[in-house]
Amino acid sequence: MLAPAIALLVWWYAIPIVDSIALSFQHVAQFDFSQRSFAGLQNYQQLISDPAFRKSLEITATFVVGVVPAQTVVALVIAAMLHNISRAKGAFRTAYFVPYMTSTIAITTIFMQLFVKGGVAATALSVVGIPNETWYASTHLALWFLVIVYVYMFVGLYIVIFTGGMETIPQDLYEAASIDGAGPLRQFLSVTIPGVRPFLVFVLVTGIIQAIQVFDQAYVIAGGTVLGSPAGATSTIVIFIYQQAFRLLDLGYASAATVFLLACVIVLGALGWRLAPRGD
Amino acid sequence: MITPLARRRAVRGIQYTILIIFALIMAAPLIFVLYASFLAPPDYLRIVPPDQFTLQNYRYVFSHAPIGRWYLNTAIVTGCVVLGAVIVNTLGSWALARFQFKGKRVVFLTIILILLVPLQAYLIPLYLQVVNLNWLNTYWALIVPFMVNPLLIFLMRQYFSRLPKELEEAAAIDGANRFKIFWRVGVPLTVTGIATQAILIGTWTWNAFLIPVTFVNDPNLFVLTLGLNSLQAQNYTLPTVQMAGVVLLTLPIVAMFLIFQRFIVPSFATTGLKG
Numbered sequence: 001m002l003a004p005a006i007a008l009l010v011w012w013y014a015i016p017i018v019d020s021i022a023l024s025f026q027h028v029a030q031f032d033f034s035q036r037s038f039a040g041l042q043n044y045q046q047l048i049s050d051p052a053f054r055k056s057l058e059i060t061a062t063f064v065v066g067v068v069p070a071q072t073v074v075a076l077v078i079a080a081m082l083h084n085i086s087r088a089k090g091a092f093r094t095a096y097f098v099p100y101m102t103s104t105i106a107i108t109t110i111f112m113q114l115f116v117k118g119g120v121a122a123t124a125l126s127v128v129g130i131p132n133e134t135w136y137a138s139t140h141l142a143l144w145f146l147v148i149v150y151v152y153m154f155v156g157l158y159i160v161i162f163t164g165g166m167e168t169i170p171q172d173l174y175e176a177a178s179i180d181g182a183g184p185l186r187q188f189l190s191v192t193i194p195g196v197r198p199f200l201v202f203v204l205v206t207g208i209i210q211a212i213q214v215f216d217q218a219y220v221i222a223g224g225t226v227l228g229s230p231a232g233a234t235s236t237i238v239i240f241i242y243q244q245a246f247r248l249l250d251l252g253y254a255s256a257a258t259v260f261l262l263a264c265v266i267v268l269g270a271l272g273w274r275l276a277p278r279g280d
Numbered sequence: 281m282i283t284p285l286a287r288r289r290a291v292r293g294i295q296y297t298i299l300i301i302f303a304l305i306m307a308a309p310l311i312f313v314l315y316a317s318f319l320a321p322p323d324y325l326r327i328v329p330p331d332q333f334t335l336q337n338y339r340y341v342f343s344h345a346p347i348g349r350w351y352l353n354t355a356i357v358t359g360c361v362v363l364g365a366v367i368v369n370t371l372g373s374w375a376l377a378r379f380q381f382k383g384k385r386v387v388f389l390t391i392i393l394i395l396l397v398p399l400q401a402y403l404i405p406l407y408l409q410v411v412n413l414n415w416l417n418t419y420w421a422l423i424v425p426f427m428v429n430p431l432l433i434f435l436m437r438q439y440f441s442r443l444p445k446e447l448e449e450a451a452a453i454d455g456a457n458r459f460k461i462f463w464r465v466g467v468p469l470t471v472t473g474i475a476t477q478a479i480l481i482g483t484w485t486w487n488a489f490l491i492p493v494t495f496v497n498d499p500n501l502f503v504l505t506l507g508l509n510s511l512q513a514q515n516y517t518l519p520t521v522q523m524a525g526v527v528l529l530t531l532p533i534v535a536m537f538l539i540f541q542r543f544i545v546p547s548f549a550t551t552g553l554k555g
Contacts, residue, residue, distance in 0.1 A: 001462070003380075005372030006387065008428035012406070013394045019405035033408055078302055081295040094541055095303040098310065100548070101537045103487035105505045106526045109512045110313045113519050120312070120325070155305070160549045184291050213400050216489045223513045238400050244403050246494065262401040269396050274387055 011086050018264070023255035030249045032187070044258035053257060055232060056240035059143060060212055063236060066147035068207045071155050075203070078155075079162030084184070096156040104153065104216035110165035111149045112136055112221065136221040139233040146217050146234055154210070158203050166192060205272030209265055213238055237261055317523040324520050337524035341511065347528060349500060350507040357422045357503060358485045364427035365481050370474060373433045374462050378439035378448065395430040401496065410495055421495040422503070426485065432477045439473030440466060476547040479540065486533055504529045 024043055029035035047053050080240065082092055099107060114121040115135035126132035135145040169191065177187050193200070215238040227243045228235030235243070237257065245254035306545045314323060318333035341347055375381075376388060399406075405424060415421040436550045443466070451461045467474070496502065502510070537544055 001371040001458070002387070004368045004377035005375075005428050005433060008368060008425075009430065012409075012425040012428065013397075013402070013430065014366075014390070016355060016402040016405035016409065017394070019398055019408070020402045023404060033411060076457070078299065081299055084295055085292065085299070090542075092299050092303055093545060094538070095307050097545055098534060098537065098550075099306060100534055101483060101544075102310075103489065103505050103508075103533075105487075105489055105508050105512075106530045107309070109508065109522055109526050110309050112512075113311060113316075113522065114312070147478045152309070157548060160545055164546070164549045209398075213398050215400065219489070219493070219508060220512070223516070239470065241400070241403075245407075251404050251408075258401050258404065262397065263400065265398055266396065 018256055020258055023252055024259045026252045026255075028251040033251065036252075039252060045252050046253060047256045052232070052235070053240060056228075056235050056237050059234065060214075060236045063143060063147060063150075063214060064208055064211045066144065067150050067154075067211045068204065070147070071151045071158055072200070072203055073086070074151070075155050075158035075162055076193075076196075076200070079159045079166060080188050082159070082163050083166040083192070096159050098156070099153050100156045102153075104149075105220055107153055108149055108217045108220040111145070111152070115145055115148075133257060137230050139231050142221065142230055142233045145221070146214065149217050150211065150214060154207075158207070161203060162196060163201055165196040169195035201272060201275045205268055205275070209256060209268050212261070212264060215239060215242065284346075313523045313526050316520055317527045319520050321518060321520050337520045338476060338528070339459060340518075340521050341524050341528065345511055345525075346500065346502075347507065347525075350502050350504050353419075353501060354486060354503040357419060358482055360419070360423045361426045362478050362486045364423065365429055365432065366478050368428045369432045369436055369477060370467070371462070372428070373436035374440055374466050376433070377437045379465070391430045391433055395434060399490065403490070407494060414490045415495070415497055417498045417501055419501070422492060426481075426491075429481060432481060436470070436473050436477060439470040443469055472543075475543065479544055480547060482536075485535060 023036075025039055025041070026036045027039045027042075078096070082089060089160070111121075113119055116122060117132060117134045122130075122132050122135060129140075130141070135141040135142070156172040173191050174187060177191050183191065214236050218236055218239050219242075221234065222229040226238050227247065238261070241254045241257045241261070242259065244250050317337055318335070319326070320332070320334050320336060321330060323332065376384065376391075410416060410421045410425075415419070415424075447465050447469075448461045451465050456464060487505065488503075489509075492503050492506050493509075496506065499507075499510070508525050508529045512522050515521045515525075
């Protein structure tokens with residue numbers, strides 16, 4: 001009964017994962033992928049000195065810094081309020097969760113119309129001094145456009161995870177705090193946050209791991225032109241890998257960058273595992 | 281002097297207000313897209329009464345793009361992946377949860393290890409395998425690799441582990457073989473788990489973009505996400521048409537979500553990850 005699962009897992013997961021590492025030490029001929037030759041550490045040496053790769057790391061780091069604190073704080077605060085109220089909980093949760101169910105392509109398409117020069121959001125935000133221009137075509141704003149689209153889609157998921165976590169906090173802790181004269185803010189800081197600590201660790205670690213891999217949104221805004229448009233401003237790690245592999249057909253070189261990505265994910269995963277309290 | 285009751289009421293009022301404002305922010309883009317999809321192109325970004333709504337954007341999409349074909353492709357791919365993955369994962373996780381066999385620990389640990397590796401990290405070798413099989417621009421490339429899912433095996437194993445051992449022992453005494461026990465005892469008692477699997481993998485497949493964009497470039501084999509992406513790039517100057525495309529792509533999944541939401545929200549909350 002396990003045989004079909006194992007066969008498929010080996011063929012479509014285990015072999016490709018191992019092969020991915022093997023490829024990073026090889027040169028692959030550009031138009032005949034069956035011609036592979038050993039390259040030693042050449043791909044890695046090239047990677048270290050490639051300014052485009054360094055730029056993609058910088059862009060990805062900026063993206064993560066833009067996304068993770070914002071989505072975590074907003075989700076935590078909204079979830080805490082949702083936890084406090086009694087009526088219409090389900091309706092609110094639904095409204096927050098719908099964007100996560102839709103495709104990134106659909107959401108990015110909508111937001112491109114909202115953030116075009118003269119579009120609803122671009123015009124509204126020009127009131128606070130951001131120039132009214134097409135966000136996804138501006139080298140300064142394109143990455144922040146991706147951050148907004150991304151947070152909009154994922155915040156609902158994290159709200160749901162946090163509300164689930166808050167349900168595990170015993171109600172008498174709140175009552176005790178209330179008798180001690182703690183107001184809502186005090187209760188949030190000294191009861192809710194310690195109570196959801198394991199969930200907070202999970203949301204932070206998963207949030208970073210997911211954000212590192214951002215791809216779809218950046219692909220859509222390139223609109224069939226060079227990936228990472230405008231002018232490389234949205235060239236994240238995965239966009240860099242995709243460009244090297246499927247546009248420039250340098251599979252070995254792209255695989256070296258892939259192994260780097262894999263190492264980041266594993267280190268972060270291990271870190272999360274260590275930080276998470278045992279027994280759940 | 282503010283009484284504690286009045287204060288609590290005020291706090292509650294503020295909380296509701298913030299939650300409502302946030303809900304409006306989250307809903308606004310979706311309401312905007314639905315509204316704009318019914319506007320004649322010159323009316324875009326204007327407020328018009330409902331009697332001036334038009335279906336012309338939808339007619340334009342249907343007459344300029346093989347959207348019926350895209351729907352069919354998406355339905356075939358999603359249907360096959362859901363059916364295949366649910367069968368393979370459920371059988372496999374039953375074996376992992378209920379049988380004792382040599383090497384079980386190794387299999388289980390390998391599954392967890394694989395689970396941690398994102399698709400982006402082995403896309404290139406996966407692509408090479410698809411090329412070797414001559415599967416570029418076929419349904420096979422979009423279906424077969426996804427007929428097993430380590431995360432869902434893991435999830436399903438939890439459901440099976442919770443069943444009491446006595447049930448299958450009783451069935452075994454009645455002379456049922458292994459497969460019969462699975463079918464008569466395991467499956468009926470874990471319908472929730474099986475449905476959760478189906479919903480998760482169905483949503484992931486329907487919304488998938490990275491895999492189809494890498495394995496398919498023949499417009500006749502486009503799934504809806506690819507179709508919308510090309511529609512968006514081609515009708516750059518026709519926002520109302522793009523919005524109609526968005527509605528067409530999103531409607532089935534949002535409808536499914538609204539019908540089964542009691543069930544869907546917790547399942548995403550427990551797995552937490554996408555894809």
